[in-house]
Amino acid sequence: MRALGPGSVSSFLKIILDVAQVALSIGLGVVTTLGLAALIFHFDPKIVFQDADFSPADAASARRIIAGGLLIGALYIAGVLVIVGRLRRIFSTLTAGDPFHPDNVRRLRTIGVVLAVLEIIRYPIMLITVWLAPEVMSKSGFGMNLTTWFAVLVVFVLAEVFREGARLRREAELTI
Amino acid sequence: MSLTELADRVGVTIANLSILKTGKARAIRFSTLDALCRELDCQPGDLVEFEPGPPIDPGDDDEE
Numbered sequence: 001m002r003a004l005g006p007g008s009v010s011s012f013l014k015i016i017l018d019v020a021q022v023a024l025s026i027g028l029g030v031v032t033t034l035g036l037a038a039l040i041f042h043f044d045p046k047i048v049f050q051d052a053d054f055s056p057a058d059a060a061s062a063r064r065i066i067a068g069g070l071l072i073g074a075l076y077i078a079g080v081l082v083i084v085g086r087l088r089r090i091f092s093t094l095t096a097g098d099p100f101h102p103d104n105v106r107r108l109r110t111i112g113v114v115l116a117v118l119e120i121i122r123y124p125i126m127l128i129t130v131w132l133a134p135e136v137m138s139k140s141g142f143g144m145n146l147t148t149w150f151a152v153l154v155v156f157v158l159a160e161v162f163r164e165g166a167r168l169r170r171e172a173e174l175t176i
Numbered sequence: 177m178s179l180t181e182l183a184d185r186v187g188v189t190i191a192n193l194s195i196l197k198t199g200k201a202r203a204i205r206f207s208t209l210d211a212l213c214r215e216l217d218c219q220p221g222d223l224v225e226f227e228p229g230p231p232i233d234p235g236d237d238d239e240e
Contacts (some may be wrong), residue, residue, distance in 0.1 A: 174202035176192045 013097030014091060020084050028077045032091045038063060065132050072125055083111050100165035108159035112152050121146040195213075203215040 043063065086107040093101045122145075183190045195201050206210060209220055217225075 032208050171202045174195065174200065176188055176196050176204050176208050 010094060012090070014095070017084060017088050017091060021081070021088060024077055024081045024084060028074055028081060031070055031077060035074055038070055040065035041166075046173040052087050062130075075121075078119060079114050082114050086111050100162060100169040102166040102170075105159055105163045105166055108155055108162055112155035112159060115148060115155060116152045119145060119152070182212075182215060185215045 044059070090099075090104050091109050093099055093104055177183075179190055179193055183193045186193070186208065188196075192201075196204065204224075211225070212218075212223060213220060
């Protein structure tokens with residue numbers, strides 16, 4: 001299978017990244033709008049918690065929980081959007097035939113940091129969710145995601161590999 | 177012999193010849209050295225010299 005050009009793995013990955021970028025951008029817009037709307041406008045929380053029976057005070061707090069959840073969701077999507085954006089830029093250097101561009105080291109480190117931050121902020125959010133809406137948490141489960149931490153490790157190792165690649169590229173450039 | 181003519185004969189670009197002249201090159205291929213010595217009718221020692229100074233760090237990268 002070819003590395004570059006039409007019908008190659010990279011062209012397939014480029015399509016996935018482009019679709020993900022568009023879908024996440026739309027998702028971010030929709031979720032942010034819904035979150036802000038939930039903060040500003042009054043609505044019946046039963047559209048989310050269908051089985052619950054709310055008193056007026058409970059309904060107000062449920063609306064705040066829904067708005068908070070939506071805005072946290074928007075923050076999460078924004079983080080994933082940053083990752084996809086960096087991946088697309090890394091990919092554009094690959095298609096340009098220069099994958100060991102020094103900027104890719106910074107991009108990979110950014111991806112690693114965003115992955116770690118997204119995982120770290122998940123813990124306080126889960127704790128708050130357990131406190132505010134235990135019935136939601138009992139469905140999704142609580143725990144540390146080792147796969148994410150492993151992914152962070154892989155990305156940082158790759159960043160170091162790319163740093164060495166960038167150094168070799170620079171050395172090759174200055175070998176006459 | 178002009179720089180352009182030398183670059184043509186040795187088979188390197190003028191930009192690379194300039195990198196060699198200014199001492200910014202990290203390494204020189206034996207083939208380039210061979211061609212330069214052939215065209216300039218000299219020995220490698222006439223083209224390169226050692227200047228005492230701090231050791232060059234192999235991990236040193238100007239772009240980092």
